[in-house]
Amino acid sequence: MRREDVLISAEALERQREIRRQVMEHNARLPVQPLALVDTYGCQQNEADSEQIRGMLSEMGYGFTEDEQEADVIVINTCAVREHAEMRVLGNVGHLTHTKRNKPSQIICLCGCAMQEPHMAEKIKKSFRHVDLVFGPHVLWKFSELLCQVMDQKKRVFETPDSPGVIAEGLPVVHKGKLKAWVSIMYGCNNFCTYCIVPYVRGRERSRAPELILDEVRQLATEGYKDITLLGQNVNSYGKDLGLDMDFADLLEQVNAIPGDFLIRFMTSHPKDASQKLFETMARCEKVAPHLHLPVQAGSDRVLKAMNRHYDRAAYLDEIRRLRALIPDIVLTSDIIVGFPGETTEEFEETLSLLEQVRYDALFTFIYSPREGTPAAKLPDPMSREEKNRNFQRLVDLQNRISAEKHAAYVGKTLRVLVDGENDDGRHTLTARTDGGRLVHLNGDAALIGTWQQAKITGSTTWALFGELVLD
Ligand code: 5AD
Ligand code: SF4
Numbered sequence: 124m125r126r127e128d129v130l131i132s133a134e135a136l137e138r139q140r141e142i143r144r145q146v147m148e149h150n151a152r153l154p155v156q157p158l159a160l161v162d163t164y165g166c167q168q169n170e171a172d173s174e175q176i177r178g179m180l181s182e183m184g185y186g187f188t189e190d191e192q193e194a195d196v197i198v199i200n201t202c203a204v205r206e207h208a209e210m211r212v213l214g215n216v217g218h219l220t221h222t223k224r225n226k227p228s229q230i231i232c233l234c235g236c237a238m239q240e241p242h243m244a245e246k247i248k249k250s251f252r253h254v255d256l257v258f259g260p261h262v263l264w265k266f267s268e269l270l271c272q273v274m275d276q277k278k279r280v281f282e283t284p285d286s287p288g289v290i291a292e293g294l295p296v297v298h299k300g301k302l303k304a305w306v307s308i309m310y311g312c313n314n315f316c317t318y319c320i321v322p323y324v325r326g327r328e329r330s331r332a333p334e335l336i337l338d339e340v341r342q343l344a345t346e347g348y349k350d351i352t353l354l355g356q357n358v359n360s361y362g363k364d365l366g367l368d369m370d371f372a373d374l375l376e377q378v379n380a381i382p383g384d385f386l387i388r389f390m391t392s393h394p395k396d397a398s399q400k401l402f403e404t405m406a407r408c409e410k411v412a413p414h415l416h417l418p419v420q421a422g423s424d425r426v427l428k429a430m431n432r433h434y435d436r437a438a439y440l441d442e443i444r445r446l447r448a449l450i451p452d453i454v455l456t457s458d459i460i461v462g463f464p465g466e467t468t469e470e471f472e473e474t475l476s477l478l479e480q481v482r483y484d485a486l487f488t489f490i491y492s493p494r495e496g497t498p499a500a501k502l503p504d505p506m507s508r509e510e511k512n513r514n515f516q517r518l519v520d521l522q523n524r525i526s527a528e529k530h531a532a533y534v535g536k537t538l539r540v541l542v543d544g545e546n547d548d549g550r551h552t553l554t555a556r557t558d559g560g561r562l563v564h565l566n567g568d569a570a571l572i573g574t575w576q577q578a579k580i581t582g583s584t585t586w587a588l589f590g591e592l593v594l595d
Contacts, residue, residue: 124287124364129329131264131291142267143182150184159185160194164212165202167354167390168325169235171305172263173200176234178295179267187297191222196230196270201237203320205492209237216251223253230273232256234263239324242495244283252279259283260325264291287311288326292335302543302573304348306339307331308374309355314393316420317431317502318463320494321356328357330365333374337381344383349541349573350556353378353389359396372404379408384575386541386558388412394419395433397442406449413450414559417442418458418487422477423470426463430499436477443481454484454559461518462491462511464502471514478521484529484561486522490515523585530561530583537593540578542571551589562587 150157159180163173176198177187188194199216202208216233223229231254237243239259247254255273258266262282272280288311298304311326312319336353343351353375355361361371371389378387387410392401394417405411417439421427424435446453459474478486490511493500540555540563551564553571555578563578564587571592578590 124327124329129288129290131289136264136291136293139179139265139267140182142271143179146183146267146271156184156186157195158188158193159196159198160188160191161198161200162215163200164208165200165204165236167305167352168307168310168356169200169202170299171307171354172235172260173198174296174298174305175263175294176200176266177297181297182295183267183270191219192225194222194229195226196232197222198232198234201233201235201243203236203240203243203324203494205489206494207492209243212237213246213251216247216254220253230255230270232258232266232270232273234258234260234266236260236320236324239283240320240495241283244281248279248281255279257281257283261286261289264289264294286326288329290329290331292331298348301346302348302541303350303352304343305352305354306336306343307354308336308358308371308389309361312356313360314357314395314433315431315498317429317499318460318491318494318497320497323496325356328360328364330361330363332365333362333367333369333377336374337377340378341381341383344381344385347573349385349575350543351378351385351387353387355389355391357391357393357396358389359392359398359401370398370400372398372400375401375404375408375411379410386410386412388414388560390416392417394439394442399445402442402446402449405446412558412560413452414454414456415446416456416458419477419481420458420460421463421466421470422474423466426466426470426473429465429502430460430463436473440477440480452559454557454561455481456485456487456560457481457483458487458489459518460489460491461515462504462506464491464493464499464504466491466506468506468510468514471518475517475521478518478525482525482529483522484559485526486518488515488518488522527583527585530585530588533561533580533588534583535580537577537579538590539575540565540590542567542574542576544572545569555590557588563590564588565590565592567592 201212309330311328312322313328362369542555553565555563577593580590582589
């Protein structure tokens with residue numbers, strides 16, 4: 124991909140800004156401020172995209188609401204990674220026929236990965252006639268114009284062009300909170316794991332220019348953000364398309380050098396590209412969180428090959444060993460798919476034994492979901508749903524035991540935590556996160572939210588830690 128084809132031109136972005144200015148003028152003359160609701164499904168990339176959608180809506184003069192009855196514009200940002208996520212979206216969109224009946228001027232918009240799948244966009248067109256606007260991830264930057272088209276022309280708009288992908292810089296952003304922020308460093312994926320829809324809907328890998336990423340982090344640090352996550356489908360491929368002699372580890376080092384009191388996280392890392400240089404950089408950089416999300420997906424070499432993952436069990440375990448040699452208390456998390464087509468229960472048991480070997484702190488576990496257009500969806504899949512469910516339960520039970528044991532080992536330790544919010548568990552007033560990302564329930568004054576504190580861990584469960592503030 125040529126860089127000039129990837130970058131949306133300054134003129135095109137200025138045109139969108141001009142449209143937003145005009146809508147803002149129009150909205151400012153209304154007797155009450157119009158309201159928008161943005162609902163997000165799926166991964167952090169979608170969360171980051173929704174922050175840009177909120178940014179564009181805010182520049183157009185919209186306020187925000189959580190109440191779908193009073194919203195003038197509803198945007199639902201969808202996920203395509205599993206069928207369950209798509210079904211949930213369709214259910215919720217179906218339910219909006221009622222809100223629109225009460226408020227016929229309401230504009231309903233659907234965007235995100237599921238809308239980039241032709242069969243989903245078609246379904247919305249035919250069967251969900253109350254939806255006014257459907258747009259895919261490649262035209263997110265044009266949202267203001269598309270929304271105007273719906274309002275001015277009073278017709279439904281469908282814009283889901285196929286594209287290897289673009290980069291639109293300088294879009295406005297409204298962050299959800301004041302502590303945690305996402306920074307996209309690259310978009311798309313080139314890996315084509317055989318089960319995964321992402322490369323088809325998000326396009327090819329393309330990296331943002333390092334200076335723009337560094338500017339953004341600098342700005343967030345100045346504004347007081349404490350927990351900054353660098354995002355990409357496979358951050359370890361960062362820079363390969365830039366021709367700059369710079370890789371993800373170099374970027375991490377440069378982000379770490381930005382002055383300020385913040386923690387750097389990143390996701391997702393693909394094990395095939397997680398380098399020794401990355402591990403050494405993580406160990407050296409004091410702002411980089413001692414946490415690595417390194418999705419293994421399966422423990423059997425045959426299944427890993429059928430998934431097109433480009434590593435085997437031994438290579439993965441070797442990475443974990445080298446990482447732990449450098450950062451002994453690293454928090455490790457992973458994604459696992461149970462029931463990939465053709466996976467036998469013996470092969471699944473290799474996933475269980477891998478869990479015993481690695482001892483992850485936490486896992487994201489999924490039952491395989493066939494995605495139309497992916498190679499795995501064409502494979503024979505003889506295992507019954509009941510057997511997959513049974514295997515899934517065994518996986519969850521094992522991980523719960525390991526998580527509980529790992530959490531119990533924190534008891535008695537005093538750790539740095541970031542107090543990040545009020546607690547609604549009825550017994551504690553605050554929530555906090557360790558540098559490794561573990562949830563801690565605490566009691567203390569709400570004025571501490573947004574500060575680093577020392578917490579003595581006094582108890583634990585499978586899912587969380589309990590602690591007391593050590594105030595000096
Ligand atoms: N079925 C089940 N899980 C999937 N994932 C991706 N595609 C599928 C699918 N078709 C999981 C992988 C990935 C995570 C984000 O979602 O584990 O790492
Ligand atoms: Fe999907 Fe694999 Fe790309 Fe991750 S690396 S987004 S699982 S194709």
